Amino acid sequence: MTVKSSFRVLDGDRKTRDLVSAFLTYKGYETVILDDNADLFDTDRTTSPRILVADLVSLFARSGDALQQIWQTDPEQVAIVYAQSDAARTLPHDERLIFLPKPLNLDELESVVMRALEYQALKVRMPEQPVDEYPHFLCSTIIGRSRQMLNLFxxxxxxxxxxxxxxxxxxxxxxxxxxxxxxxxLSSRSSKNFVPVNCAAIPDDLLESELFGHVKGSFTGAYANRIGRFEMADKGTLFLDEIGDMKATLQVKLLRVLQAKEFEPVGSTRSQKVDVRIIAASNKNLDEQVATRDFREDLYYRLSVIPITIPPLRDRREDIPLLINHFQGQFNRDRRRLVKGFTREALEMLCNYDWPGNVRELENLVERMITMKESGFITVDDLPEKYLAPRTVVAPPLSVSGSVPVGKELPPEGICLNSAVDAFENGLIMQALHRTGGNKKEAAALLNLKRTTLIEKLKKKNLQFP
Ligand SMILES: Nc1ncnc2c1ncn2[C@@H]1O[C@H](COP(=O)(O)OP(=O)(O)OP(=O)(O)O)[C@@H](O)[C@H]1O
Ligand SMILES: [Mg+2]
Known part of the structure; x- marks a missing residue:
């Protein structure tokens, strides 16, 4: 039997299945519960959207290959699959699959449903795009398809x-x-707390008690015992944000906790054991802070067992249209607007802008534009002045020798040559594509490259012309 429906729900556990179905129906989606006899692999492709919401165990009970079979008959179908978080690793890496960790949280379900709808709409709008060029996301929140972001995922x-x-x-x-x-x-700790602490936002003299807790009377104002964030994060994850702002005396204490995996609340002599995974973050360059002795070297090494660097948006411009599309969908829904999108020219301006505030700045701009515009397309005239300024890295004039690019000043703090060269090259390629309206042959000619070399470069760099 062909199921004519937007959402299909599959779960052997009746309670969860009814909850999911009731929630989707309440949100206004046409929803069908798949019973044991319903055909999982036969959908009516004239209906839209087509989204399967399934419990992993129940799905695999049908067939270990269920997802592939669904996609064979309906390549556009999106599957939202939920299970214990460690099961995520057993799932194929595919843009049509959104994983949701159990226990189910309805807010999270709603946000992945939005993501699925948006994804499918995009796919319908750009049917000629091969599947692997569609948006990528991780944990249904992080979006990106640049090489750097895929590596990050x-x-x-x-x-x-x-x-x-x-x-x-x-x-x-x-x-x-x-x-x-x-x-x-994505970790096995996901059912426990994720506890963020912004080390820059809490006054120095309170941060210690905030982290480790305190006993009654240990300082003026300590009217009762209080547990700290370390204890709250036991068996979970403690996120130490803006760690570069932590004062020296506390750095020593933190180092000790990381080494001994135990701590004492302020005013107490009794040590407490904790099992906490630490993730620290900083937008300051900690290497430099170590060099200037503002950050302890031993703590730095303790924290950076696995270092991750997220590149600035200007070094991964191919993510810009994708993020714009994502925030446009989000704010259209949140603000009940019907903005269709940005004109090609406006999008081009935004792709050329350097985004010093990175994704947050882009998110704020899209929110502002959607709120003010209400409907239709956002044009260049709608964009604030600063987004219209020419890019800082523009095609420089060739030097007398005809080959060495000049025009970019070496900043006082130095530069990462490889990423600067990469960004420079990407900028010129994108400019050539923009100028030729995406015609690769003409763009290659502008760059004095063979067409095939340009195509190879675009592929290798994961660059896309919007
Ligand atoms: N790749 C992405 N996909 C979707 N949203 C993103 C992405 N990167 C950042 N954002 C959004 O941008 C905003 C800023 O992200 P986040 O707070 O994680 O940045 P941050 O690096 O911690 O910034 P800060 O250093 O200022 O604290 C958030 O609203 C976040 O949801
Ligand atoms: Mg932050």
Whole structure:
């Protein structure tokens, strides 16, 4: 029997199945519960959207190959699959699959449903795009398809398996907290707490008690015993944000806790054991802080067992259209707007902008544009002035020798030559594509390259012309 429905729910556990179905129906989606006899692999492709929401065990009870079979008959179908978080690793890596850890949280379910709808809509709009060029996301929250982001996803998945301490570095707004949450969510600790502490936001003299707790009377204002964030994060993950701002005396104490895996609350002499996974983050360059002795070298090495760096948005411009599309969908829904998108010219401006505030800045801009515009397309005239400024890295004039690019000043703090060269090259390629309206042959001619060389470069760099 062909099921004519937007959402199909499969779960052998009646209670969960009814809950999921009731929730989707309540949200206004046409929903069908798949019973034992229903055909999982036959859907009516004229209906839209087509989304399967399934419990992993029940799905695999039908067939170990169930997802592949579904996609054979309906390549656009999106599957939201839920299970214990350690099961995520057994699932294929596919953009049409969204994993949701158990126990089910309805807020999370709603946000992945939105993501699935958005994904399918995008796919319908751009049917000619091969599947592997569709948006990628991890944990249904982190979006990106640049080579750097795909590497990051892989790294996060690997790191999640262990309990090793992770240090995430990157400019402000690049997604450090998002990455930390994804590591927790994919780890075996996901059913326990993820406890964030912003070391820069808590006054120095209170941070110790915030982290380790205190006993009654240990300082003025300590009217009762209080447990600290370490204890709250027991068996879970403690996220020490802006660690570069922690004062020296506390750095020593933290080092001791990391080594001994025990701590004493302020005013107490009794040690407490904890099993906490630490993820630290900083938007300051900790290497430099170690060099200037603002950060302890021994603590730095303890924290950076696994170092992760999230690149700034300007070094992965191919993620910009994808993120714009994502936030556009989100704010259209949140603000009840009907904005269709950005005109090609406006999108081009945004792809050329350098985004010093990274993804956060982009998110804020899209929110502002959608709120103000209400419907139709956002054009260049709608964009604030600063987004119209020419890019800082522009095609420089050739020097007398005809080959050495000039025009980019070496910043006082130095530069990472490889990524600067990479960004420079990406910028020129994208400019050539923009100028030729995406015509690769003409773009290659502008760059004095063979067409095939340009195509190879685009593939290798995972660059896409929006
Ligand atoms: N790859 C991404 N996909 C979707 N949203 C993202 C991505 N990266 C960042 N964001 C969004 O951008 C905002 C900033 O992200 P986040 O708070 O994780 O950055 P951060 O690096 O911790 O910033 P800061 O250093 O300023 O604390 C958040 O709203 C987050 O949801
Ligand atoms: Mg942060």
């Amino acid at each position: 892989e790294m996060i998945e690997k790191v999640a398996e262990s309990s090793a301490t992770v240090l995430i570095q990157g400019e402000s707004g690049t997604g450090k907290e998002l990455a930390a949450r994804a590591i927790h969510q």
